[in-house]
Structures are given as C-alpha cells and as structure tokens.
Amino acid sequence: MQVILLRRTMGFVLTLIAVSVIVFAVMNVLPGDPAITILGIDSTEDARAALRAELGLDRPVWLRYLDWVWHAAQGDFGTSYFFRVPVTELITERLPLTLSLALAGMTVTVVVGITLGMIAAARHGTFGDWAIMLFSQMGIAVPAFWLSILLVLLFAVGLRWLPPGGFPGWDEPLLAARSLILPTTALALVQSAVLARVTRSSALEVMRLDFVRTARATGLSRWRVLRRHILPNALVPIVTIVGMQVAAVVTGTIVIENVFYLPGLGRLIFQSIANRDLFTVQALVVLFAAIVVTANFLVDIAYVLIDPRLKGRMT
Amino acid sequence: MIEANDITVRFGTAEALRGINLTLSPGQRLGIVGESGSGKSMLGLSLMGMLPDAAGMSGQIRIDGTDMTGAKIASWRAIRARKVAMIFQEPLAALNPLRRVGNTVMEPLRQHLGHSKDAARARVLQLFEETGIQDPVAKFRQFPHELSGGQRQRVLISLALACNPKVLIADEPTTALDAHVALRITDLLVRLAEERGMALVFISHDLAAVARTAQDIAVMYGGEIVERGPVHAVLSSPHHPYTQGLLLARPALGAGHLRERLPVIPGTVPAMRDLAVGCRFSGRCAVELPHCATERPASRPVGAHHDAACHRIGAAT
Amino acid sequence: MRAHRAINLWLGAALVLPMIAIAAISLIWTPYDVTLLDVGNKFAPPSPSHWLGTDQLGRDVASLLMSASVNSLTVAFVAVGMGGSLGVMLGLLASAFGGWVETLVMRLADLGFAFPALLFAIMLATAFGPSLSNAILAIAFINIPVFARVARGAANQVWTRDFVLAGQAAGLGRARLTFDHILPNIAAPIIVQATIEFAVAILAEAALSYLGLGAQPPLPSWGRMLSEAQTLMYLAPELAIYPGLCIIIAVLGFGLLGDGLRDVTDPRLKQVRA
Numbered sequence: 001m002q003v004i005l006l007r008r009t010m011g012f013v014l015t016l017i018a019v020s021v022i023v024f025a026v027m028n029v030l031p032g033d034p035a036i037t038i039l040g041i042d043s044t045e046d047a048r049a050a051l052r053a054e055l056g057l058d059r060p061v062w063l064r065y066l067d068w069v070w071h072a073a074q075g076d077f078g079t080s081y082f083f084r085v086p087v088t089e090l091i092t093e094r095l096p097l098t099l100s101l102a103l104a105g106m107t108v109t110v111v112v113g114i115t116l117g118m119i120a121a122a123r124h125g126t127f128g129d130w131a132i133m134l135f136s137q138m139g140i141a142v143p144a145f146w147l148s149i150l151l152v153l154l155f156a157v158g159l160r161w162l163p164p165g166g167f168p169g170w171d172e173p174l175l176a177a178r179s180l181i182l183p184t185t186a187l188a189l190v191q192s193a194v195l196a197r198v199t200r201s202s203a204l205e206v207m208r209l210d211f212v213r214t215a216r217a218t219g220l221s222r223w224r225v226l227r228r229h230i231l232p233n234a235l236v237p238i239v240t241i242v243g244m245q246v247a248a249v250v251t252g253t254i255v256i257e258n259v260f261y262l263p264g265l266g267r268l269i270f271q272s273i274a275n276r277d278l279f280t281v282q283a284l285v286v287l288f289a290a291i292v293v294t295a296n297f298l299v300d301i302a303y304v305l306i307d308p309r310l311k312g313r314m315t
Numbered sequence: 316m317i318e319a320n321d322i323t324v325r326f327g328t329a330e331a332l333r334g335i336n337l338t339l340s341p342g343q344r345l346g347i348v349g350e351s352g353s354g355k356s357m358l359g360l361s362l363m364g365m366l367p368d369a370a371g372m373s374g375q376i377r378i379d380g381t382d383m384t385g386a387k388i389a390s391w392r393a394i395r396a397r398k399v400a401m402i403f404q405e406p407l408a409a410l411n412p413l414r415r416v417g418n419t420v421m422e423p424l425r426q427h428l429g430h431s432k433d434a435a436r437a438r439v440l441q442l443f444e445e446t447g448i449q450d451p452v453a454k455f456r457q458f459p460h461e462l463s464g465g466q467r468q469r470v471l472i473s474l475a476l477a478c479n480p481k482v483l484i485a486d487e488p489t490t491a492l493d494a495h496v497a498l499r500i501t502d503l504l505v506r507l508a509e510e511r512g513m514a515l516v517f518i519s520h521d522l523a524a525v526a527r528t529a530q531d532i533a534v535m536y537g538g539e540i541v542e543r544g545p546v547h548a549v550l551s552s553p554h555h556p557y558t559q560g561l562l563l564a565r566p567a568l569g570a571g572h573l574r575e576r577l578p579v580i581p582g583t584v585p586a587m588r589d590l591a592v593g594c595r596f597s598g599r600c601a602v603e604l605p606h607c608a609t610e611r612p613a614s615r616p617v618g619a620h621h622d623a624a625c626h627r628i629g630a631a632t
Numbered sequence: 633m634r635a636h637r638a639i640n641l642w643l644g645a646a647l648v649l650p651m652i653a654i655a656a657i658s659l660i661w662t663p664y665d666v667t668l669l670d671v672g673n674k675f676a677p678p679s680p681s682h683w684l685g686t687d688q689l690g691r692d693v694a695s696l697l698m699s700a701s702v703n704s705l706t707v708a709f710v711a712v713g714m715g716g717s718l719g720v721m722l723g724l725l726a727s728a729f730g731g732w733v734e735t736l737v738m739r740l741a742d743l744g745f746a747f748p749a750l751l752f753a754i755m756l757a758t759a760f761g762p763s764l765s766n767a768i769l770a771i772a773f774i775n776i777p778v779f780a781r782v783a784r785g786a787a788n789q790v791w792t793r794d795f796v797l798a799g800q801a802a803g804l805g806r807a808r809l810t811f812d813h814i815l816p817n818i819a820a821p822i823i824v825q826a827t828i829e830f831a832v833a834i835l836a837e838a839a840l841s842y843l844g845l846g847a848q849p850p851l852p853s854w855g856r857m858l859s860e861a862q863t864l865m866y867l868a869p870e871l872a873i874y875p876g877l878c879i880i881i882a883v884l885g886f887g888l889l890g891d892g893l894r895d896v897t898d899p900r901l902k903q904v905r906a
Binding site: 019137141 | 742745747752754755760835843858861865866873883887
C-alpha cells in the first residue's frame with residue numbers, strides 16, 4: 001500500500017515537472033524572443049534589450065527555466081509586466097471567485113449527475129429512464145457557453161430574475177451567490193449530463209451481479225440496495241469520469257467567467273493575453289494544468305480506497 | 316411452512332414452471348433435483364418473490380401462515396430474511412466485494428430487527444460460530460476475496476440465518492466448491508435445519524448431494540415436478556422414466572477405476588418454448604406412448620408418500 | 633437491441649450528411665455574399681428574401697451560417713486528421729516495440745491529457761497571437777494522446793492474433809507487419825474514435841472562436857457569431873439561437889454517428905467519452 005502511494009506520488013511530481021517544462025518551452029522558448037512577445041513586433045531593439053536586462057531574459061534558457069520553477073515552487077511567479085504587481089497577488093485576489101465557481105459546479109455536477117443516473121438505472125426501460133437519457137444526450141452536445149447565453153436570455157433578459165453577468169464582490173454574500181447561480185448552472189448542467197450517462201450504465205452493469213440478488217434476498221429495500229450495494233460498486237467508472245470532469249469544470253470556469261464577465265482567473269487569463277502579459281498567462285496555465293494533473297492523481301488514489309481488492313494488486 | 320398450489324410462471328407464452336404443488340412442514344428437508352433449465356432455480360426464486368420483472372406468476376402461495384398469493388413487492392420484502400431466506404451457487408459473486416463480511420451480515424440485523432451496532436456485532440460473531448467459521452473476530456473484518464470458498468459460503472449461510480428464517484432455500488450451494496468442502500457445507504445445512512427446526516429446500520443437480528441432505532426429493536423436468544417421495548424410495552425404485560434415466564447417468568459409487576460408458580438420456584433439455592404440451596419429457600423418453608406429447612399426465616401415487624406423473628403408471632406396462 | 637443501434641447510426645447520418653452537403657454547396661453558392669454589408673437593412677426579421685433575417689451589419693444570417701459550417705468542418709477535419717495520424721503512428725510504434733518505447737509513449741500520452749485544448753490554445757495565443765491555425769494546432773494536439781491510446785490498445789490485441797504470429801514466424805519485420813496487418817485491422821476502432829473526436833473538435837473550435845482564440849474576423853464561424861450576438865442580446869436575441877443550434881446539430885450528429893458505428897463494428901469496444 002505505502003509502496004503504491006509512494007510510486008504514485010513520485011509519478012505525480014514527475015508529471016508536474018514535465019508540465020512546467022512544456023509550458024515554459026511553448027511560451028518562452030518556441031516564440032524565440034520573450035521580449036518581442038511582451039513588447040510586440042513593432043518595439044525598438046533598444047527597448048527589447050532593456051527589457052531583457054530588466055527581466056534577466058539574456059541568461060541561458062535552462063537557467064531561466066530553473067529560476068522560474070524554483071521561485072514558482074515557492075509561490076512566486078514573478079511580476080506582471082502590465083499590472084506591475086506580483087503575479088501571485090493577482091492570482092490570490094481572483095482565486096476565491098474561480099474556486100467557488102468550480103466547487104459549486106463540481107458539487108452540482110456530482111449530486112445531479114449521480115442522482116439522475118441512479119434513477120435512470122433503477123427505472124431502467126421506463127419513460128423516466130428515457131427522459132433522463134434524452135436530457136443526457138442533449139447535454140453532451142450543448143456547448144456550455146451557448147447554454148450560458150440561453151440561460152441569460154431566459155432568466156436575465158426575459159424573466160429578469162437573475163443578473164446577466166458581473167460580480168458585486170464578496171461584501172454582499174447574497175448578491176454574490178445570486179450572481180453565481182447562472183454560471184454554476186451552465187457549468188454543471190453539461191457535466192452532470194455526462195455523469196448521469198456513465199452512472200446509469202455502470203449501475204446497470206452492477207445490477208446484474210449476484211450480490212445484488214443476495215441483498216434483495218435479504219429483504220433490503222430497493223433504495224437501500226441501490227445506495228449501499230449498487231452505487232459503491234458502480235463507483236470506479238464514476239470516479240474516473242469525475243476526475244476528468246474536475247479538469248473540464250476547472251477549465252470550464254475560464255470560458256464561463258468570460259461569458260458572465262466574472263472577475264476570476266479565467267478573465268485574468270484573457271486580459272493578460274490581450275495585454276501580452278507573458279508571466280501572468282504562464283503562471284495561470286501552469287496552475288490550471290497542475291489542477292488537472294492533481295485531479296487525476298487523486299482519482300488514482302481513490303481507486304485503492306474504493307476497492308479493497310486493488311490493494312494487493314496495484315503496481 | 317410453505318404451501319404452494321398450482322404455481323405457474325410464464326415468460327410471454329412460454330411456461331418456465333407449470334402447475335407446481337409443494338408443501339413443506341417445519342424442519343422438513345426437501346431436495347429438488349433436475350438438469351439446468353428444469354426450472355428448479357426459478358422455483359426457488361418464486362418462493363422468494365424474486366422472479367424477473369418479465370415473468371408472470373399465477374397460483375397460490377402461503378408462507379408460514381401468510382397468504383402471499385399475488386403479493387406486492389413490499390409484502391415479499393417483509394418476509395424475506397425473516398421467514399424465507401436463500402443462499403446461492405457462487406459464494407464469491409454473491410457477496411458484496413467492497414464490504415467487510417461482518418458488515419454484510421450485520422445489515423439485515425440492523426435493518427430488520429433494529430439491533431444496535433454492538434448487539435448486531437455480537438450476534439454476527441455468534442452466527443459465525445454457529446456456521447463453523449474459525450476465528451470469527453478476525454473473519455468479521457475481512458473482505459470476501461480474502462476468504463476461502465467454504466468460508467464464503469458459511470458467511471452467506473450466516474447472512475441467511477441472521478433473522479431466524481423458517482425456511483432456507485439453498486440453490487446449488489455446493490456446486491462451486493471443492494468436493495470435501497461441499498460435503499461439510501451439506502452436513503452443516505442438515506445440522507442447522509435440525510437444530511433450528513428450520514425447513515430446508517436444497518436445490519441441486521447432484522443426486523448424491525441431495526441424497527445426503529434431504530429426507531424427501533422432488534425431481535423436476537421442463538418446469539414440472541415429475542416425481543417426488545422419500546429419498547430412499549425414489550432412489551431405489553424410481554417410477555418416472557426421467558428419474559430412471561438420471562439415476563443411470565450417475566456414476567455408481569465405488570465403481571472403481573474401471574468406469575463403463577454411462578448410459579445417458581438422449582438429447583438435451585429443450586428450450587422453454589419448445590416443450591411439448593403434454594408430458595414435458597416426451598421426445599426424449601424411451602418408453603413414450605402415442606398420447607404423451609399431447610396429454611398432460613397427472614401425478615399418481617406409486618408408493619407411500621411417493622408420486623410420479625407418467626402415463627405409463629397404472630397403464631399396462 | 634439491434635434496432636436501437638441502427639437508430640444511432642441513421643440519426644447521426646441524417647444530421648451529418650445534410651450538413652456536409654450544405655457546407656459543400658456554400659463553397660459555390662450562398663443566398664447572399666457573406667462579405668456584403670447592408671447596414672440600411674440591419675436586424676431584418678426572417679422573410680422570403682432573408683430566411684433567417686440579417687445581423688447587426690445587414691449580412692444574411694443564413695448565408696453566414698452556411699459559410700461557417702465550412703469553417704467548422706474544415707477545422708475538425710484538419711485537426712483530427714493531423715492529431716489522429718500522429719497519435720495512431722505513436723500508438724503503432726508503442727505496440728510494435730513494446731518495452732520502454734511503449735512505456736515512454738504512454739507516459740507522454742498521459743502527460744498530454746494534462747492540457748485541455750483551451751489551455752493549449754491559450755499558450756499558443758500568448759506566444760504567437762490568436763489565430764485559427766493556432767486553434768487547429770491546439771485541437772490537433774489533444775487528439776494525439778487519445779488516438780495513441782486507442783491505436784495501441786487495438787494494435788496490442790492484433791499482435792497476438794494467429795496471422796500476425798505466422799507473419800512473425802515467416803520473418804517479416806515489425807514495420808512490414810504493422811503496415812500490412814496491424815493497421816488494416818485496427819481501422820474500425822480508429823474510424824469510430826475519429827468520428828467521435830470530430831464532434832469534440834467542432835465543439836472545441838466553436839468555444840475557441842467564441843473566446844476570440846480561433847477564427848478571426850471576417851471569417852464566418854458559429855462561435856464568433858455567438859460572441860457577437862451576445863453583445864446584442866437585448867436587441868436581437870434570435871441571433872444567439874441559430875449558431876448554437878448549428879453547433880448542437882453538428883456535435884450531436886457526429887456523436888451519434890460515432891456511437892452507431894461503434895455499436896455496429898464492435899459492441900464491446902467501449903471508449904469513455906467525457
């Protein structure tokens with residue numbers, strides 16, 4: 001068990017390092033000259049030289065990479081060239097919003113997706129099952145940003161129940177929560193459709209197994225058999241998908257924040273692309289990729305916790 | 316304990332069970348034998364109200380004084396575990412792989428009898444003891460995949476016995492086990508039935524196992540009971556041609572290494588929908604009469620408590 | 633069950649084929665020139681002359697949607713084609729050599745999953761400026777690990793088949809076996825995956841163009857039409873509906889087609905789609 005965990009953790013750290021190399025290579029090395037990336041092609045050679053000296057861009061590539069990683073590991077992503085403040089400060093200011101959106105989106109996804117999937121499996125072959133699967137099939141094809149626009153059209157433009165976008169700040173918790181309802185719904189609806197599908201097919205497969213018959217023969221209620229016997233055994237594929245969905249929801253916040261004009265990390269990325277703020281974008285991309293990698297790592301660990309049979313076997 | 320009258324189970328137009336009559340008194344041990352596809356497992360499931368959704372059932376069933384005829388699923392649930400319990404063929408598959416076996420056995424105690432956690436735990440250890448599980452405290456915390464086949468089946472028996480049922484239905488409980496383990500499990504079932512005054516329905520394709528376990532035997536073919544009676548009577552003087560064929564197909568005990576070619580019943584069990592309207596065995600029967608395929612033979616006494624359903628019985632042979 | 637399978641296939645084809653036909657037609661004819669501005673006739677309601685009305689610049693919406701379908705299909709085709717071929721080659725390589733080559737390729741594929749198309753597009757946009765070709769590269773990139781996995785998994789099974797073993801016994805080289813025997817035998821799962829990834833690519837292109845990381849003006853694109861319509865939501869909400877419907881039809885169509893093809897070719901082949 002400990003050996004497995006150790007190996008997984010080592011793999012995880014190696015992946016993180018590889019991710020940082022890729023990001024650095026694509027954004028810093030491939031374009032040729034970061035000074036041009038930041039200042040634009042029409043900048044003068046003098047200005048570029050000055051910037052290179054200021055940011056230490058004249059050093060060898062590997063040294064710049066090590067310097068960047070070394071500081072990044074300590075939470076220092078350099079200074080934003082556009083905002084003239086530490087990138088870390090920009091991130092920590094906006095992180096709560098993005099994190100709340102992602103957490104809310106994930107919670108709704110898991111609760112709605114698993115519930116609908118289990119209901120569909122329990123009512124297999126009925127109208128309810130069919131309706132849930134239709135919702136699921138549609139949900140998979142609907143782009144989240146278009147769904148957002150539809151939600152805004154309906155609930156903000158038409159019914160005027162909720163704000164069409166923007167964020168009032170955390171000083172007004174109720175208003176803040178209200179402004180996150182539509183973004184969360186847009187983010188979670190599509191993902192819960194995917195999860196409902198996977199939950200249903202996984203549960204249907206488990207339902208055919210003998211121990212479910214044993215549980216029924218023990219006189220347990222249908223609901224209890226579903227919840228305590230079928231669901232835990234159906235969990236492995238569900239957790240796999242949930243892990244992939246963490247990635248989808250976290251990167252989904254980038255899109256959704258731009259649809260709803262929410263001042264989170266996703267907005268920051270796009271502002272920074274427009275401002276050619278290289279270090280800020282670089283930090284954010286690494287951050288998002290690290291979240292994706294961490295989600296996958298946690299899923300790997302979760303398998304062992306879910307299924308005692310894997311303890312001895314996993315290598 | 317159980318009184319079943321004219322039980323018929325249909326899947327569309329095909330009859331999986333036809334006109335089954337069955338009575339079982341407290342402590343009685345009934346063996347049901349037949350090939351796969353004979354309907355013996357279907358009969359076990361119908362006594363639990365656990366037939367597949369697609370199945371339609373008719374006939375009367377009384378279980379321990381409660382009329383279960385046409386009962387709703389909720390009424391069946393109320394008697395499962397408490398009046399009738401069932402164990403199955405493949406003990407590894409029949410146990411939830413993600414649960415410690417102790418927790419699995421605790422569940423009905425907590426759910427149905429409202430035991431506290433401690434009381435349920437104590438009771439589980441007692442049940443493990445009773446079913447011959449060595450070192451119950453350690454086994455309590457183990458997962459199914461960590462136990463041996465025999466231990467798993469004992470756990471399943473503990474689970475079935477948890478709520479002190481009046482009837483235990485054992486569907487091929489020893490088929491998946493090694494021969495010596497299987498013997499111990501059958502002996503355990505007999506002992507438990509005797510000690511608890513519990514009726515036992517022992518379903519098996521293995522005549523030897525049934526002979527060792529049961530007092531009475533019912534031979535099934537094509538969804539019907541074709542012959543029934545005390546074990547020794549049926550085995551020593553089988554009256555139905557199918558029973559005779561089954562007995563001949565069995566290798567004689569102690570026949571030594573010189574095993575002759577076994578006379579087997581020609582053909583295989585036909586599919587449900589291809590069964591003859593009359594005697595189910597017609598088509599494979601060696602002594603078939605012209606009207607066998609179209610007329611259903613009634614069950615007739617052939618000895619003390621011994622009946623068989625064959626047109627040959629009573630007719631000139 | 634069989635009927636159900638066929639439904640996916642036919643429904644998918646019924647959605648996809650007309651869309652391809654319309655895209656092909658729009659290459660030679662659209663009701664109006666999409667670059668033709670007619671500001672005097674902006675926000676015109678649907679009428680016989682403009683089936684779906686006109687947009688904020690007086691352009692014919694139906695013509696724009698038709699032209700945009702070319703963009704979507706081309707991007708999906710090029711991106712899945714590039715990423716897919718590279719991925720399949722890597723998968724075949726991994727399967728043919730096994731050992732550390734296989735481990736290395738699969739580890740790299742795992743690594744590829746750390747970068748959703750959006751993150752990759754963001755990196756490219758920062759480094760080289762936003763453009764449709766960068767969007768294509770980003771979508772192509774995420775296809776590499778997907779196809780590497782599918783190809784390697786399918787190829788590993790084929791390597792154990794008798795005719796391949798016979799070929800090995802006859803002294804045929806790995807390269808020869810791979811192209812003559814392995815590749816033709818993994819074509820079915822590859823085509824199925826490609827159809828499904830086509831749907832994913834169309835969705836990704838729309839999202840990237842919506843965010844300004846894909847098609848640039850004046851190239852018509854469903855995603856970009858949506859981002860323009862969003863600013864006009866109070867004036868002309870219907871402009872935000874049509875492009876979305878087009879995206880759904882395309883994504884649903886290719887998704888169903890892929891599911892249908894998979895069910896027909898091999899019902900056991902289950903690739904998780906998220």
